[in-house]
Amino acid sequence: METEAGRKIAVIVVAAGSGERLGRGVPKARVPLGGELMLTHALRGVLAADIASHICVALPDGDAELQRLCGVLAAETSAAGGPEITVVDGGSSRAESVRSALAALAPEVSAVVIHDAARALTPPEVFHRIAASLAEGALAVIPALAVVDTIKTVENSDPGTASIAPERVRCTPARDQLRAVQTPQGFDLATLRRAHEQAALLTQSQAAEVTDDAMLVEAMGVAVYVVKGSARSLKITTPTDLLLAEALLEGPLAPRWVEG
Numbered sequence: 001m002e003t004e005a006g007r008k009i010a011v012i013v014v015a016a017g018s019g020e021r022l023g024r025g026v027p028k029a030r031v032p033l034g035g036e037l038m039l040t041h042a043l044r045g046v047l048a049a050d051i052a053s054h055i056c057v058a059l060p061d062g063d064a065e066l067q068r069l070c071g072v073l074a075a076e077t078s079a080a081g082g083p084e085i086t087v088v089d090g091g092s093s094r095a096e097s098v099r100s101a102l103a104a105l106a107p108e109v110s111a112v113v114i115h116d117a118a119r120a121l122t123p124p125e126v127f128h129r130i131a132a133s134l135a136e137g138a139l140a141v142i143p144a145l146a147v148v149d150t151i152k153t154v155e156n157s158d159p160g161t162a163s164i165a166p167e168r169v170r171c172t173p174a175r176d177q178l179r180a181v182q183t184p185q186g187f188d189l190a191t192l193r194r195a196h197e198q199a200a201l202l203t204q205s206q207a208a209e210v211t212d213d214a215m216l217v218e219a220m221g222v223a224v225y226v227v228k229g230s231a232r233s234l235k236i237t238t239p240t241d242l243l244l245a246e247a248l249l250e251g252p253l254a255p256r257w258v259e260g
């Protein structure tokens, strides 16, 4: 789809993670959810939102099953006149996976939306809010929710007090200014490419700390706008998250779901 400003949007779906914390022994994108693989849900969600002229999926290196899945979906989508779906091999960090996909986007694209396959149940409205902000001229826009817990930053206890507890509180940021950030995150393509060129210089441990794309763009001093996310966009990370996602899909709550 084109934004009102005539920009073509690509959606990058990062699905190359190993799913360590889910503990299924297979990459998370291959974990079943409501009778389908997690990646199938994620891609069907992107297709339902209908904002993309190209969808590029970063897969675990050489994963034949997921390559096949994307091939089938690509053929089905192309036959229906939908967007092109292509795949790339992801990298050893999320940022590397994004970079592989950024290098493989269709040339006419000028805006990009990065989405975690692990947020497999993200509703179309969230994609629409991101696309609308890009159309209004945002160089960067992310979905977020207010946090319900009080959040504190901590530091290690002094050696003399470590027997009391390993950490102590440093400070308590005002909760009404805190947001839990999700994907899909939308960017002007040239801006995100510049941010990732700089991130490519990070060490492996620094790269592991890059948990979203917006933080790279923030570091360049670019304004990052915030729209409303959704509780349905939870990142399926732990076995409890998977239970919750199954419940949202199939359980008695599903018909009564209203976006918070």
Ligand code: CTP
Pocket: 014, 015, 016, 017, 018, 019, 020, 021, 022, 028, 029, 058, 090, 091, 092, 093, 094, 095, 097, 098, 115, 116, 117, 118, 119, 235, 236, 237
């Ligand atoms: N991701 C990726 N390439 C990596 C690491 C992560 O494409 N090298 C993707 C994941 O597939 C996921 C998203 O980034 O869709 C968010 O990552 P996370 O939830 O941490 O997934 P995993 O890395 O798979 O999980 P874990 O950290 O528990 O291993």
Ligand code: MG
Pocket: 017
């Ligand atoms: Mg991870």
